Amino acid sequence: MTDRPPPPFHASTTGRRRRRVGLLGGSFNPAHGGHRRISLFAIDALGLDEVWWLVSPGNPLKPKEGMAPLAARYASAVAQSRRAPIRVTAIERELGTRYTVDTIAALQNRFSAHEFVWLMGSDNLVTFHKWRAWRRIVWSVPIAVIARPGYEMATVASPAAAMLRRFRVDPAQFRKRGEWSAPILVTLRFDPDARSATAIRAGAPDWAADYRDAALRDQITHRPITDFSIDPEPGSA
Numbered sequence: 001m002t003d004r005p006p007p008p009f010h011a012s013t014t015g016r017r018r019r020r021v022g023l024l025g026g027s028f029n030p031a032h033g034g035h036r037r038i039s040l041f042a043i044d045a046l047g048l049d050e051v052w053w054l055v056s057p058g059n060p061l062k063p064k065e066g067m068a069p070l071a072a073r074y075a076s077a078v079a080q081s082r083r084a085p086i087r088v089t090a091i092e093r094e095l096g097t098r099y100t101v102d103t104i105a106a107l108q109n110r111f112s113a114h115e116f117v118w119l120m121g122s123d124n125l126v127t128f129h130k131w132r133a134w135r136r137i138v139w140s141v142p143i144a145v146i147a148r149p150g151y152e153m154a155t156v157a158s159p160a161a162a163m164l165r166r167f168r169v170d171p172a173q174f175r176k177r178g179e180w181s182a183p184i185l186v187t188l189r190f191d192p193d194a195r196s197a198t199a200i201r202a203g204a205p206d207w208a209a210d211y212r213d214a215a216l217r218d219q220i221t222h223r224p225i226t227d228f229s230i231d232p233e234p235g236s237a
């Protein structure tokens, strides 16, 4: 698979290459400077046009306890992404998807003029084999993993890492490729960023109160973000 020559540069019907978009899915409970920094780093290293932050209505593997309302998490993400080529969206509510495999399929269907790459920190690679239909994700979209302090071994020792090993491509090669074809694993290493939402919640358990009155629109779908309840039902945009 990795021995194949890169496919020809892809031109759309308008003669322009497809927009390259990194997807960073997360709880963003709350968003922090680490999210911003890894997104900017990925844009640079992978040659992306922009990154979309998918603020999850509810991570299927995370407890609801301690999860701030979607609107507060969304507002924290907007604050952290200001003046950067990052767009914040809660589009999973409208797509009615909770699992990443479904979200990616729906986005590829809806935004066929875009090429997507899935971005995640190495902590997520540790549990990636527990995600629904994770092998299908691997075959549907390139994956870029960003090193995270404390999870150095994840990129070599996890079941998903073992499966993905033979599809490794370095960032420079990836950037030069024409149309992307999964599976691809790109590992991004830079001086690791120790920031985490867990640490922020420990220091400021009431952080969500700062965003109580935020009136925002989704930066992809332009629909109002009005839902202050926890884990609204799929489709209840």
Ligand SMILES: Nc1ncnc2c1ncn2[C@@H]1O[C@H](COP(=O)(O)OP(=O)(O)OP(=O)(O)O)[C@@H](O)[C@H]1O
Pocket: 024, 025, 026, 027, 028, 029, 034, 035, 038, 119, 120, 121, 122, 123, 124, 146, 147, 148, 149, 193, 194, 195, 196, 197, 198, 199
């Ligand atoms: N400092 C960081 N370095 C690398 N990746 C990160 C970092 N912070 C978050 N990520 C990645 O960003 C994505 C969204 O993260 P998330 O919203 O869960 O934040 P978090 O800080 O990991 O939260 P929590 O501490 O509550 O688990 C995940 O793929 C996560 O691995």
Ligand SMILES: O=C(O)c1ccc[n+]([C@@H]2O[C@H](COP(=O)([O-])O)[C@@H](O)[C@H]2O)c1
Pocket: 024, 025, 026, 027, 028, 054, 056, 058, 059, 060, 061, 062, 098, 099, 100, 101, 124, 130, 131, 132
């Ligand atoms: O699809 C799954 O089974 C799955 C299981 C766990 C996490 N995810 C996704 O992984 C992303 C990171 O989640 P989190 O809560 O760790 O920030 C977010 O987009 C989740 O929806 C997806």
